[in-house]
Amino acid sequence: MEYEILTDTEGNTYKVEVLFTHYDYSLGKNYIVYMIDNDVLAASYEEIDNKYIINNDLTSNEYDMIDKTIERKMGEING
Amino acid sequence: MAKYYFTTDKVSRKFYGINGSNVIIHTVLSDEEIKKELEKVINLPIEGIKEYDGNLEVTLSDNDIVIVSLDAFRGYNDSYENYFLEIKRKIKDYQEYKKIRKLKEKSQGQKVLVNRNRVLPKVLVGTLPLAAALLVLLSANKDSKVEQINYNDKNEDILATAVIDEVNPALLEKIEDSLDIEENKNKDAVMYAGNEATKEEGLNFNTLVEAPKIPEPVEDAKQEKEEVIETSVLFPIEVIDDYERENRIQATDSYCGEIIRYYAKRWGLPAEIIMVQISQERPDIINGVCENVCQLTPPENFVGDYKVPVYDDNGFTGSYDEIHLDRNAVYSLEGNIMAGLIYDRLNVDKQKSIITGLFTYNQGDSMLSNACKYFGLNKDDYLGDDKAAEACELIVSYNDNRGKPKYGDRDYISNVLRYIDFGEDGTYKTTYYIGEEKYEITIANTLIKDYNNTQVR
Numbered sequence: 001m002e003y004e005i006l007t008d009t010e011g012n013t014y015k016v017e018v019l020f021t022h023y024d025y026s027l028g029k030n031y032i033v034y035m036i037d038n039d040v041l042a043a044s045y046e047e048i049d050n051k052y053i054i055n056n057d058l059t060s061n062e063y064d065m066i067d068k069t070i071e072r073k074m075g076e077i078n079g
Numbered sequence: 080m081a082k083y084y085f086t087t088d089k090v091s092r093k094f095y096g097i098n099g100s101n102v103i104i105h106t107v108l109s110d111e112e113i114k115k116e117l118e119k120v121i122n123l124p125i126e127g128i129k130e131y132d133g134n135l136e137v138t139l140s141d142n143d144i145v146i147v148s149l150d151a152f153r154g155y156n157d158s159y160e161n162y163f164l165e166i167k168r169k170i171k172d173y174q175e176y177k178k179i180r181k182l183k184e185k186s187q188g189q190k191v192l193v194n195r196n197r198v199l200p201k202v203l204v205g206t207l208p209l210a211a212a213l214l215v216l217l218s219a220n221k222d223s224k225v226e227q228i229n230y231n232d233k234n235e236d237i238l239a240t241a242v243i244d245e246v247n248p249a250l251l252e253k254i255e256d257s258l259d260i261e262e263n264k265n266k267d268a269v270m271y272a273g274n275e276a277t278k279e280e281g282l283n284f285n286t287l288v289e290a291p292k293i294p295e296p297v298e299d300a301k302q303e304k305e306e307v308i309e310t311s312v313l314f315p316i317e318v319i320d321d322y323e324r325e326n327r328i329q330a331t332d333s334y335c336g337e338i339i340r341y342y343a344k345r346w347g348l349p350a351e352i353i354m355v356q357i358s359q360e361r362p363d364i365i366n367g368v369c370e371n372v373c374q375l376t377p378p379e380n381f382v383g384d385y386k387v388p389v390y391d392d393n394g395f396t397g398s399y400d401e402i403h404l405d406r407n408a409v410y411s412l413e414g415n416i417m418a419g420l421i422y423d424r425l426n427v428d429k430q431k432s433i434i435t436g437l438f439t440y441n442q443g444d445s446m447l448s449n450a451c452k453y454f455g456l457n458k459d460d461y462l463g464d465d466k467a468a469e470a471c472e473l474i475v476s477y478n479d480n481r482g483k484p485k486y487g488d489r490d491y492i493s494n495v496l497r498y499i500d501f502g503e504d505g506t507y508k509t510t511y512y513i514g515e516e517k518y519e520i521t522i523a524n525t526l527i528k529d530y531n532n533t534q535v536r
Contacts, residue, residue: 025377036197040182040191070192071191
């Protein structure tokens with residue numbers, strides 16, 4: 001399994017498995033979808049000082065968008 | 080099964096064939112051999128990727144193995160740069176595909192939703208700098224094993240590397256920015272006029288557009304008559320109401336016509352065709368504002384450095400615009416149009432045709448290659464305006480066969496060219512450049528006049 005370390009806005013770090021990143025044009029933000037212990041999680045992120053700083057505080061609209069993106073990506077995989 | 084090694088000596092990329100097993104012999108490859116193998120890596124499905132000692136070992140579907148040093152993905156100002164950008168994108172797609180597939184298998188048909196309530200456990204480790212984090216993202220962690228996944232034909236659509244996709248490539252692009260590339264920076268960059276936002280020192284230039292040959296100086300003082308290659312294409316194009324057509328074009332022209340004409344002419348593209356293309360692409364202009372006129376998807380995909388050949392009334396000038404587009408630029412009107420036209424330029428060069436190039440602007444610049452591979456056809460037979468109708472049809476068939484009949488706009492050419500005034504004889508003529516050659520294309524609208532597949536003249 002491949003792990004990466006993400007940092008949140010308070011400086012806390014998390015060891016995660018990144019699934020994918022996604023830029024949402026209508027919301028104008030970058031998002032990262034990752035896994036911890038078989039849980040699928042998501043956050044928005046910004047690049048600050050050459051690091052990815054994640055913000056786990058998403059709105060329900062943002063979560064809905066990410067759920068749809070996951071569904072679309074999984075739907076694209078045949079067989 | 081052949082084996083290759085692509086690496087660097089920190090100054091430039093090096094390419095070798097690998098022979099032998101107990102005794103390894105590295106053979107320097109010719110330019111032709113290099114490009115042939117790079118094309119294979121781009122176009123063939125990946126069977127598996129292993130990572131070790133700063134290298135990626137990529138196994139292709141024809142059992143060729145290509146070992147690529149991670150250093151080779153840094154920006155080098157050589158003629159292979161665009162290949163490595165494509166390969167990097169393809170590897171990223173492969174890794175994402177692998178993860179999504181694993182997730183799908185684990186879910187066993189259940190819908191996968193983000194856990195909105197999870198409290199995250201914190202890890203007492205230092206944060207990795209961006210470059211290292213991205214290298215980990217690109218390749219497997221050294222302490223882990225990378226699984227090999229075999230693809231079946233149905234997975235090919237995941238691997239088709241359309242440049243326009245929804246995965247933000249910003250992560251991979253940053254590898255080049257964060258690693259030490261001082262030796263590749265060009266401090267005497269030529270910037271396009273008038274955009275303060277993009278002025279920057281020390282740019283790392285990636286050659287996106289294939290450089291045309293610089294013509295030999297002519298000893299005779301007289302100007303030689305410019306040779307023009309005449310081509311033609313027949314297309315059924317549903318004309319629209321004159322009022323609607325003129326209204327749409329006029330609105331585009333008023334909003335951004337000057338910018339379109341300037342860059343289209345400068346970069347050897349037919350200005351009127353680009354004008355109608357953008358008229359088709361752009362959203363409505365509301366309260367004097369139209370966002371993302373070129374419908375870049377997303378604009379972030381076009382952040383980067385470009386080198387575009389410059390033309391004037393006499394043809395290729397021998398010089399290039401060296402351009403840096405940052406995030407602000409691709410969201411500005413002028414930068415957005417520049418990015419769109421740069422992508423037009425790439426597609427026209429790649430498909431050797433303004434018509435097919437327009438279509439792959441919509442479908443993705445690798446789609447003609449992918450379609451030819453899928454059907455076992457020679458891509459050279461589908462290059463050029465004379466083959467544009469067949470090339471577009473082939474791409475549509477490819478999408479139908481892989482279960483994506485609604486991929487992009489299958490009627491894109493018709494939808495763009497419906498804004499052209501074909502007149503009563505149903506033809507339209509324009510000129511443009513590919514490399515140092517000038518082309519004059521005649522487009523015949525077969526819904527106005529039935530040409531019975533005869534030569535249009």
